[in-house]
Amino acid sequence: MRYARVLRAVAAAAVMSWVLTPAAHAVPSFARQTGMACEACHTVYPELTHFGRVFKASGYVLANLKQVRDVSGKKEELLELAQTPALSIMAQASYTQLKSSVPDFSTPGQPSVAQSGTSGFPQQLSLFYAGKIAPHFGAFFQLTYGNDSGTIGIDNTDLRFADTKVLPEAKSLIYGLSINNNPSVQDLWNSTPAFGFPFAGSNATVSPLAGTEIDGTLAQDVAGITAYVMWNESVYAELGGYRSATATRRRSARTERSSSSSPAAVRRCRARPTTSGTSHWIFSTSSWVRSIC
Numbered sequence: 001m002r003y004a005r006v007l008r009a010v011a012a013a014a015v016m017s018w019v020l021t022p023a024a025h026a027v028p029s030f031a032r033q034t035g036m037a038c039e040a041c042h043t044v045y046p047e048l049t050h051f052g053r054v055f056k057a058s059g060y061v062l063a064n065l066k067q068v069r070d071v072s073g074k075k076e077e078l079l080e081l082a083q084t085p086a087l088s089i090m091a092q093a094s095y096t097q098l099k100s101s102v103p104d105f106s107t108p109g110q111p112s113v114a115q116s117g118t119s120g121f122p123q124q125l126s127l128f129y130a131g132k133i134a135p136h137f138g139a140f141f142q143l144t145y146g147n148d149s150g151t152i153g154i155d156n157t158d159l160r161f162a163d164t165k166v167l168p169e170a171k172s173l174i175y176g177l178s179i180n181n182n183p184s185v186q187d188l189w190n191s192t193p194a195f196g197f198p199f200a201g202s203n204a205t206v207s208p209l210a211g212t213e214i215d216g217t218l219a220q221d222v223a224g225i226t227a228y229v230m231w232n233e234s235v236y237a238e239l240g241g242y243r244s245a246t247a248t249r250r251r252s253a254r255t256e257r258s259s260s261s262s263p264a265a266v267r268r269c270r271a272r273p274t275t276s277g278t279s280h281w282i283f284s285t286s287s288w289v290r291s292i293c
Contacts (some may be wrong), residue, residue, distance in 0.1 A: 029086040029130040030055075035064035046190045050233070051187040057230050059162035060131055060138030077135065086131025094123040100139045120147050126155060137161050154220065156185045156194060159172075167232075174230040178240070182219040186226060188236055194219065218242070 012037025031038055034055070034062035041052030048056065056061055086211060101116040122145070129141040144157035162176030184192035193215045211217065 001087065002041060025126045027088040027090070027130045028058070029088045029128060032084060033063050033082065033086055033131040046195045048188065048190050052190075053236075054174070054230075054233055055120070056160075057162060057236070058164065059136060059160040059176055060140065061136060061162070063132050080135050082132060086129055088128040090124075090126040090128065091122050092120075092124040106247040114185055123147055125278060136163050153245060154181065157181050157217070158185050160186075169234045174233075178226045178228065179224070180226070181223050183214055183222065183224065183240075183242060185219075186228075186238070186240075188230075218244075 004011065010074045016157035028038075034040070041055055043049050047290045065082050065084055068079065068081045068083060069077070071077055095117065096119075097117040099116075110156070118220055127143045127147045129139055138160055140156070140158040142157060143152065145152045146153040157180055159179040160176055162174060165175070166174055167281050177184040182194050185194035187194065196215075222242040222244050224240050224242030226238050228236065230236045
């Protein structure tokens with residue numbers, strides 16, 4: 001009996017070490033596109049290096065692959081597509097063991113059966129498009145199946161259009177737009193709630209009873225657009241606004257919570273309709289002004 005417990009503990013530890021690997025934030029599509037190892041963009045996963053921040057701000061478009069090109073008679077570029085699609089797959093499995101058995105209410109109207117453990121295989125299955133789409137336009141797009149809901153939906157998404165200007169004295173100015181569905185997923189440092197620890201949670205455990213609104217509550221329940229600039233790869237500023245989903249489609253807060261601090265100063269206010277309605281706006285301004293060096 002004792003050896004059986006040890007064996008279960010070892011198996012659970014092995015599975016959880018696989019689950020807690022932050023693979024969702026370091027997809028191999030970027031490595032194939034740039035021809036660089038993951039360490040070029042990431043330091044302590046999933047946080048980004050200086051090069052990784054510039055790559056993200058530039059719209060994920062840096063490529064070292066042969067492109068399919070077409071130009072006009074006036075040497076105007078009409079087409080530029082990568083020969084290899086920027087696709088990646090992630091699978092997560094989980095096993096949760098509880099000290100005390102709890103009732104199983106998954107089947108309404110049926111006698112509950114006490115259980116002390118639950119497994120998810122897969123707990124989550126994701127398909128990513130991560131990389132360049134066209135000149136100046138790239139994306140980090142995640143489509144996810146979750147076994148807790150049994151549905152497929154759009155997960156973290158960040159679509160970017162960006163360009164670079166060379167200023168006097170060899171200074172650079174990167175500017176662009178980000179269309180995303182999770183406030184903080186566009187963070188250049190990958191240190192805000194969208195990328196914070198824990199990277200995965202169990203479907204069987206009780207989620208925290210309280211948390212800040214930006215800490216996963218708005219994830220995939222809003223759509224927004226932000227404008228940003230990065231001067232000389234040293235100072236970054238961003239301003240954006242988000243539109244909430246209808247009240248009948250608002251999801252509950254995610255179980256993932258983050259304990260990491262954010263470099264951003266975020267000011268948020270909410271305006272609700274004065275008449276009975278099914279939607280409201282969330283106005284937000286976010287600014288990151290921080291030296292990269």
